[in-house]
Amino acid sequence: MNIGNRLKIARNGIGYTLEKASQESGIGQSSLSEFENDKREPKFSQLSKLAEVYKKKIEFFLTDAPIINKVILWRSKPNSEEERKATEAEFSQLCEQYYNLEVLTGEVRKVRFPEPDVDKPEEFTFGQAESFARKVQNQFCLGDIPSSSIKRVLEERYYVKVFHLAFSGSAISTFSPEFGYAVLLNMDRTTKQWRRNFDLAHELFHLLTWNIFTTCRLQNTQPTEDEEKLANAFASQLLMPDDALRERIDLRKNEQGEIKLDHLDDIAREFGVSLDALVYRIANLFRIQKQDTQKYRDSAKKLAKFHKPRESENQETLPERYCDLALRALREGKLSLMQFAKYMGISYKKAQEYLMEEEDFTDEAISISVD
Amino acid sequence: MKRFPFLLIDAGPIIKLFSLGIWDDFVKYCDVSISRIIADDQALYTEDGKKHIDLNPYEEKELIKIIDVKPSVVKTFYDEFDLLYQADIHDGEKETLAFLCDSSENWLVCAADKAVFKVLGLLSKAEQGISLEEVLNQIGLSRELEWPYTKKFREMYTNMGQIDSIQDKGLL
Numbered sequence: 001m002n003i004g005n006r007l008k009i010a011r012n013g014i015g016y017t018l019e020k021a022s023q024e025s026g027i028g029q030s031s032l033s034e035f036e037n038d039k040r041e042p043k044f045s046q047l048s049k050l051a052e053v054y055k056k057k058i059e060f061f062l063t064d065a066p067i068i069n070k071v072i073l074w075r076s077k078p079n080s081e082e083e084r085k086a087t088e089a090e091f092s093q094l095c096e097q098y099y100n101l102e103v104l105t106g107e108v109r110k111v112r113f114p115e116p117d118v119d120k121p122e123e124f125t126f127g128q129a130e131s132f133a134r135k136v137q138n139q140f141c142l143g144d145i146p147s148s149s150i151k152r153v154l155e156e157r158y159y160v161k162v163f164h165l166a167f168s169g170s171a172i173s174t175f176s177p178e179f180g181y182a183v184l185l186n187m188d189r190t191t192k193q194w195r196r197n198f199d200l201a202h203e204l205f206h207l208l209t210w211n212i213f214t215t216c217r218l219q220n221t222q223p224t225e226d227e228e229k230l231a232n233a234f235a236s237q238l239l240m241p242d243d244a245l246r247e248r249i250d251l252r253k254n255e256q257g258e259i260k261l262d263h264l265d266d267i268a269r270e271f272g273v274s275l276d277a278l279v280y281r282i283a284n285l286f287r288i289q290k291q292d293t294q295k296y297r298d299s300a301k302k303l304a305k306f307h308k309p310r311e312s313e314n315q316e317t318l319p320e321r322y323c324d325l326a327l328r329a330l331r332e333g334k335l336s337l338m339q340f341a342k343y344m345g346i347s348y349k350k351a352q353e354y355l356m357e358e359e360d361f362t363d364e365a366i367s368i369s370v371d
Numbered sequence: 372m373k374r375f376p377f378l379l380i381d382a383g384p385i386i387k388l389f390s391l392g393i394w395d396d397f398v399k400y401c402d403v404s405i406s407r408i409i410a411d412d413q414a415l416y417t418e419d420g421k422k423h424i425d426l427n428p429y430e431e432k433e434l435i436k437i438i439d440v441k442p443s444v445v446k447t448f449y450d451e452f453d454l455l456y457q458a459d460i461h462d463g464e465k466e467t468l469a470f471l472c473d474s475s476e477n478w479l480v481c482a483a484d485k486a487v488f489k490v491l492g493l494l495s496k497a498e499q500g501i502s503l504e505e506v507l508n509q510i511g512l513s514r515e516l517e518w519p520y521t522k523k524f525r526e527m528y529t530n531m532g533q534i535d536s537i538q539d540k541g542l543l
Contacts, residue, residue: 003442041441041442041443042442043407043439043440043441043442044407044408044439044440044441044442044444044445044462044465044466044469045406045407045408045411045439045462045466047442048408048462048463048466049408049411051462058445058462058465059449061442062442062445062446062449100459104458104459329459330485332485333458333485333486333488333489333528333531333532334458334459334486334489335458335459335460335486336458336459336460336461336464336484336485336486336487337382337383337483337484337486338382338460338461338463338464338484339459339460339461339464339486341414342461347414347416348382348386348414348415348416349386349416349418349420352383352386352418352519355483355485355518355519
């Protein structure tokens with residue numbers, strides 16, 4: 001058990017100086033330094049406080065198991081390195097908690113994602129990214145308006161862990177053999193729903209092609225510019241299926257075969273994407289010249305100023321399945337009330353409300369025979 | 372000689388006793404010990420949410436004892452018990468149970484938590500768990516209490532832990 005070294009790794013992981021760690025934990029800087037250099041052993045209560053501040057499980061400090069660095073892909077990072085590390089630490093902690101809940105309730109599920117037809121990064125073309133998006137649309141049964149069902153399908157059928165936090169960057173995706181696939185979306189008030197839809201579809205590309213691009217990431221943990229472009233092409237195709245999009249355009253175009261940007265804005269709203277993304281997609285679908293595409297995009301931007309900003313649903317940090325598993329674990333006595341409060345981000349008092357009534361929740365009492 | 376010389380108490384019963392306004396009487400009859408993590412928890416409030424529970428004055432006046440354990444003690448406890456497989460408990464509860472397992476004295480844990488009683492049953496320490504209802508009855512402060520504070524609750528979840536133990540679940 002090498003607590004000192006692990007304390008140092010955890011502090012660096014969240015990007016804290018000794019001074020900041022001291023402020024957050026209430027433990028003196030000299031004590032922290034002594035703990036990290038194995039000159040003095042912290043008490044368990046101090047270790048627990050530091051685990052809380054560093055967003056680590058206490059077991060991280062009590063084990064000799066090798067530390068595996070997670071690969072976390074950012075769509076766009078916050079400017080501040082401190083915020084990036086803090087967001088990654090919080091996201092990782094949520095993923096670990098989610099996985100713990102799956103283990104406690106016996107709900108760890110193996111999934112098989114659709115696979116692309118190529119297995120080397122250099123073989124991936126835009127055409128292949130789009131064709132892969134069509135395959136995913138079919139296999140996921142996303143229907144005409146994929147943005148309305150994609151999150152639910154990923155969470156409930158493929159057990160992808162999708163969290164929302166407020167931060168100043170864009171989305172994150174990660175994969176760990178330990179806890180599976182996970183995505184973090186921005187719940188900041190300034191982030192629109194259509195942006196989150198696109199972010200999720202974009203991050204889905206990274207998850208589905210994780211093994212293909214892994215070798216590149218050994219040297220560089222961030223996706224390359226080409227990989228990002230492929231992810232955008234995939235997301236664009238996934239959220240706006242060919243047939244459904246053509247049908248909507250045919251309904252609105254005039255006799256000269258033109259469609260007003262106002263009408264395109266209606267279509268964008270229906271598909272849950274931005275007008276800009278739709279213009280880009282149409283340019284691709286109808287093979288419009290690059291310079292014309294730019295002209296239409298500029299007009300769309302001007303027009304946007306005269307449209308009422310679209311409503312965005314408020315997002316909860318924790319997925320519904322996560323909350324449901326936490327309640328199940330609490331009910332079955334597999335999660336203590338204090339731990340439940342921590343997992344759910346609620347007060348102990350609020351958590352107690354879930355445990356006050358005498359109940360019979362044995363398997364026999366809450367099962368329905370379907371044979 | 373107090374009625375309960377070796378009583379470890381979890382967060383739930385502490386909140387209940389403060390909410391009932393009988394904490395001061397309670398510590399007169401029982402030698403109460405509390406995990407440092409639970410005692411320092413800033414989120415402990417009475418049930419109406421109005422009063423913050425500050426245990427420091429009681430510690431300073433030596434009316435309660437605070438236990439502080441070494442990480443190695445918790446690791447020993449952790450190593451014999453597959454926590455993740457069977458139950459995930461709070462660090463304060465880990466500290467309490469690790470202390471109990473490490474001590475040669477016959478400590479009792481007063482809790483109002485399914486997971487804590489299940490773990491006691493699993494560790495074959497069923498007789499070291501006690502409900503708040505049982506303690507209050509024995510020191511003459513009986514009250515009508517909600518389900519998690521009752522003897523029946525304790526027995527139900529301790530039994531579940533014992534069944535898991537018999538079926539060889541949870542211990543490494």
